[in-house]
Amino acid sequence: MADDTEAPAPGSASAPGEYQGNDYADFGRYLAQQRQLRGLSVEEVQKATRIPANILAALERGDVERLPARVFILNHIRAYAQAIGIVPEEAVLRFEEVDRTVKSLPAPAVLERQRRRRAWIILACVVAAFAASIYALFWTLGGAPAPRL
Numbered sequence: 131m132a133d134d135t136e137a138p139a140p141g142s143a144s145a146p147g148e149y150q151g152n153d154y155a156d157f158g159r160y161l162a163q164q165r166q167l168r169g170l171s172v173e174e175v176q177k178a179t180r181i182p183a184n185i186l187a188a189l190e191r192g193d194v195e196r197l198p199a200r201v202f203i204l205n206h207i208r209a210y211a212q213a214i215g216i217v218p219e220e221a222v223l224r225f226e227e228v229d230r231t232v233k234s235l236p237a238p239a240v241l242e243r244q245r246r247r248r249a250w251i252i253l254a255c256v257v258a259a260f261a262a263s264i265y266a267l268f269w270t271l272g273g274a275p276a277p278r279l
Contacts, residue, residue, distance in 0.1 A: 154192030157228045161207075161221070162190040165214045178213040181206050200229070 165175060172190075176183055185206060188196035197203050204222055211221035236244075 158190045158192035179209040
């Protein structure tokens with residue numbers, strides 16, 4: 131089996147798929163292996179980083195369902211990498227290489243525009259329904275009352 135712990139250097143031109151560690155479990159094994167090579171236990175990393183044990187275990191297993199939001203994962207990876215003595219940004223780049231297939235959420239401004247658009251559409255529907263019901267009411271009552279002279 132080829133050694134899949136070496137990722138291409140940041141900024142280097144590498145063919146897609148050259149780094150064979152392409153799933154979360156491989157990334158977790160990479161972190162665990164780096165920790166073990168430095169003779170550190172999970173408890174030592176937990177004390178140094180203050181990351182809960184269940185999060186550390188999920189990171190090392192590649193169990194993304196048990197991990198918090200992406201922003202927290204990235205910060206945990208940085209803290210973990212720093213605690214075990216590897217370059218934090220290299221670890222984050224490795225994770226992002228694995229995570230690149232996950233679609234990110236739209237920017238907050240885009241979400242706000244979508245929310246406002248939906249609100250205007252709902253408001254227009256409510257106004258149209260109100261106008262239709264007023265029209266139907268006048269139509270069933272025989273129209274507007276005739277003016278008195």
